Amino acid sequence: MDASVRELSYSQAIQEAMALAMEADDRVFLMGEDIGVYGGAFQVTGDLVDRFGSERVMDTPISELGGAGVAVGAAMTGMRPIFEFQFSDFATLAMEQIVNQAAKMRFMLGGEVSVPVVMRFPAGSGTGAAAQHSQSLEAWLGHVPGLKVIQPATPHDVKGMLLAAVADPDPVMIFEHKLLYKMKGPVPEGHYTVPIGKAEVRREGRDLTIVATSIMVHKALEAAEALAAEGIDIEIVDLRTIRPMDKDTIIASVKKTSRLLCVYEAVKTLGIGAEVSAAVAESEAFDYLDAPIVRLGGAETPIPYNPELEKATVPQVPDIVAAARDLVRGKR
Amino acid sequence: MATAKKKADEEQSNLPFAYRQYSTAELKEVLRKMYLIRRFEEGAEDSYMRGLIHGTMHLSIGQEASAMGICMPLTTDDQITSTHRGHGHCIAKGADVKRMFAEFFGKTTGYCKGRGGSMHIADVSIGNLGANGIVGGGIPIAVGAALSAKRMKTGKVVVSFFGDGANNEGAFHEALNMASIWKLPVIFVCENNGYGMSTSTERSTAVKNIAERAAAYSMPGVIVNGNIFSEVAEASHAAVERARAGEGPTLIESKTYRYRGHSKSDRNRYRTKEEIEDWISNRDPIMLFENELKEFGVIDENGIEAIRASVRAEIEAGIEFAKASPSPQTSDLANFVYTEQA
Numbered sequence: 083m084d085a086s087v088r089e090l091s092y093s094q095a096i097q098e099a100m101a102l103a104m105e106a107d108d109r110v111f112l113m114g115e116d117i118g119v120y121g122g123a124f125q126v127t128g129d130l131v132d133r134f135g136s137e138r139v140m141d142t143p144i145s146e147l148g149g150a151g152v153a154v155g156a157a158m159t160g161m162r163p164i165f166e167f168q169f170s171d172f173a174t175l176a177m178e179q180i181v182n183q184a185a186k187m188r189f190m191l192g193g194e195v196s197v198p199v200v201m202r203f204p205a206g207s208g209t210g211a212a213a214q215h216s217q218s219l220e221a222w223l224g225h226v227p228g229l230k231v232i233q234p235a236t237p238h239d240v241k242g243m244l245l246a247a248v249a250d251p252d253p254v255m256i257f258e259h260k261l262l263y264k265m266k267g268p269v270p271e272g273h274y275t276v277p278i279g280k281a282e283v284r285r286e287g288r289d290l291t292i293v294a295t296s297i298m299v300h301k302a303l304e305a306a307e308a309l310a311a312e313g314i315d316i317e318i319v320d321l322r323t324i325r326p327m328d329k330d331t332i333i334a335s336v337k338k339t340s341r342l343l344c345v346y347e348a349v350k351t352l353g354i355g356a357e358v359s360a361a362v363a364e365s366e367a368f369d370y371l372d373a374p375i376v377r378l379g380g381a382e383t384p385i386p387y388n389p390e391l392e393k394a395t396v397p398q399v400p401d402i403v404a405a406a407r408d409l410v411r412g413k414r
Numbered sequence: 415m416a417t418a419k420k421k422a423d424e425e426q427s428n429l430p431f432a433y434r435q436y437s438t439a440e441l442k443e444v445l446r447k448m449y450l451i452r453r454f455e456e457g458a459e460d461s462y463m464r465g466l467i468h469g470t471m472h473l474s475i476g477q478e479a480s481a482m483g484i485c486m487p488l489t490t491d492d493q494i495t496s497t498h499r500g501h502g503h504c505i506a507k508g509a510d511v512k513r514m515f516a517e518f519f520g521k522t523t524g525y526c527k528g529r530g531g532s533m534h535i536a537d538v539s540i541g542n543l544g545a546n547g548i549v550g551g552g553i554p555i556a557v558g559a560a561l562s563a564k565r566m567k568t569g570k571v572v573v574s575f576f577g578d579g580a581n582n583e584g585a586f587h588e589a590l591n592m593a594s595i596w597k598l599p600v601i602f603v604c605e606n607n608g609y610g611m612s613t614s615t616e617r618s619t620a621v622k623n624i625a626e627r628a629a630a631y632s633m634p635g636v637i638v639n640g641n642i643f644s645e646v647a648e649a650s651h652a653a654v655e656r657a658r659a660g661e662g663p664t665l666i667e668s669k670t671y672r673y674r675g676h677s678k679s680d681r682n683r684y685r686t687k688e689e690i691e692d693w694i695s696n697r698d699p700i701m702l703f704e705n706e707l708k709e710f711g712v713i714d715e716n717g718i719e720a721i722r723a724s725v726r727a728e729i730e731a732g733i734e735f736a737k738a739s740p741s742p743q744t745s746d747l748a749n750f751v752y753t754e755q756a
């Protein structure tokens with residue numbers, strides 16, 4: 083391992099990216115609920131307030147709509163705010179500013195402004211926080227032209243993609259799965275970017291393509307290792323960005339493997355899996371398919387509180403193993 | 415000598431604010447701009463009737479003094495956010511009616527290159543951050559712009575225009591609270607024209623005067639007669655001064671009236687003809703201002719006629735410019751969704 087690469091957790095990687103961005107550019111500042119001395123609900127900002135002061139690590143009142151609007155206005159007028167939602171679920175209170183204002187301002191004004199705002203959304207289930215603190219709403223925002231929506235899956239990627247987001251002239255929405263915050267991985271020191279809009283092949287294989295997002299990338303990797311013992315060779319595409327979606331990487335992979343399984347935590351219907359499936363069905367990769375496309379997504383229910391029910395709501399490793407095995411063995 | 419000077423000073427101080435504050439040339443220009451707003455609205459309405467403009471529009475006829483008075487102390491560095499009823503704000507902030515008409519006609523020469531239309535009219539180059547199709551949408555954005563001004567120490571102040579209807583949106587309350595706790599250089603201007611579409615403030619709003627809501631956010635709440643230019647300008651000057659001095663926001667309630675329907679679909683069933691007629695005949699902002707100008711000897715009837723003629727010519731030229739301008743290509747549909755990157 084390169085001397086300048088250390089093991090960091092996902093949340094440390096985010097914190098390091100934000101610190102680097104603030105060091106490099108006076109216009110960058112953080113806004114959010116309890117991100118100052120408290121350190122953020124998930125301790126992502128941690129002690130940054132001690133280093134950068136309360137003007138640049140700025141606590142807001144519990145005002146998601148107004149706060150998002152302030153971030154949009156500041157971004158339109160020369161600043162580079164990074165706005166933290168305490169939970170991604172609270173995007174619902176700020177939809178007006180995200181969807182009607184941030185996403186469309188440049189377009190409505192004929193290119194006369196840009197809105198370089200970054201919004202961070204702690205997302206997903208698995209923490210026992212029940213239905214209003216566990217959702218995966220990334221596809222909602224992925225449906226809106228003008229926004230860029232990313233779901234980095236590793237500490238390396240979240241640092242590089244956050245730095246890319248801060249440098250991006252357009253609004254970038256980052257969905258961070260809460261169960262990833264403590265996950266460790268190699269992270270280079272210093273400034274680097276990981277491009278928005280590029281998927282990454284995490285594992286090469288011949289028999290099946292799994293396109294996965296966020297935490298499901300790790301579950302899919304686990305499933306692939308288990309199936310390797312059975313002689314099944316799986317390729318894993320980490321989508322990383324859902325808007326704009328890197329269809330080329332998906333199509334190239336499916337042309338190679340001839341089978342597609344899509345795995346994501348959000349509610350299955352009308353979601354990312356449909357979009358990925360359609361990208362393949364509408365492309366030349368369709369002729370290469372040897373089996374129907376399969377989607378594994380969240381159940382059609384709110385996230386329940388009971389831990390066993392909660393687990394049953396979203397795809398788990400055994401579900402992925404079973405679905406992948408069936409696909410490759412021709413049982414679908 | 416001394417007594418003569420004292421007498422002159424006394425006379426001076428009895429004059430309304432605007433006549434102490436502005437030169438004759440400036441006052442004439444205010445009248446010209448008020449006419450420009452009114453004739454622009456009439457020109458837009460007429461073009462709509464002729465089918466030259468599609469969509470809908472919200473005319474600000476009757477509210478000209480409010481837009482002009484508020485914008486008087488602003489420089490082109492200062493910024494505003496505006497509303498669906500924003501043509502007057504746009505002109506008062508210094509926009510060119512040619513490019514406004516071009517926008518309404520959907521042409522590439524328009525302020526938004528034909529992508530925004532009436533409801534998103536803007537001129538960022540002179541500090542108009544845009545009208546807004548969402549009631550209350552611009553209020554938090556103005557607070558964000560004021561945050562930028564404070565952080566970057568630009569000395570800018572930001573005005574957020576909105577209607578009486580907007581004061582019942584959560585965005586209004588969240589924005590005023592944040593502006594106050596952070597002492598930002600922003601002025602909230604509620605143009606209370608009595609109705610949000612058909613719903614009167616009596617039916618929609620728990621307080622009698624919207625300015626009272628300022629108390630909840632520890633800022634001054636000022637009520638002005640929005641049809642008297644001088645009163646509006648005086649309140650705006652005080653609020654701008656306070657903002658520039660770093661003392662924080664002000665809420666100004668400018669009480670006014672719209673003559674036309676809410677938009678093109680309005681059948682005016684929620685108010686009486688007599689009420690509308692009363693405002694037009696007795697409280698028209700242009701009439702009131704002209705009377706004062708004549709009374710204080712700033713202008714005579716010939717001077718006013720000259721202004722009307724020059725405005726008429728400017729409006730006609732604006733419409734001709736818009737008609738003659740090119741439409742965007744459908745092949746350029748995807749432009750401006752994202753920033754073009756090399």
Ligand SMILES: Cc1ncc(C[n+]2csc(CCOP(=O)(O)OP(=O)(O)O)c2C)c(N)n1
Pocket residue numbers: 472498499547548549550576577578579580581607609610611676
């Ligand atoms: C959030 C939202 N709700 C409703 C509307 C529809 N609408 C447009 S203008 C308007 C009335 C607004 O009243 P007010 O704020 O008093 O402004 P005015 O039209 O009187 O200038 C309504 C209900 C909207 N555009 N946005």
Ligand SMILES: [Mg+2]
Pocket residue numbers: 577578579605606607608609610611
């Ligand atoms: Mg109104």
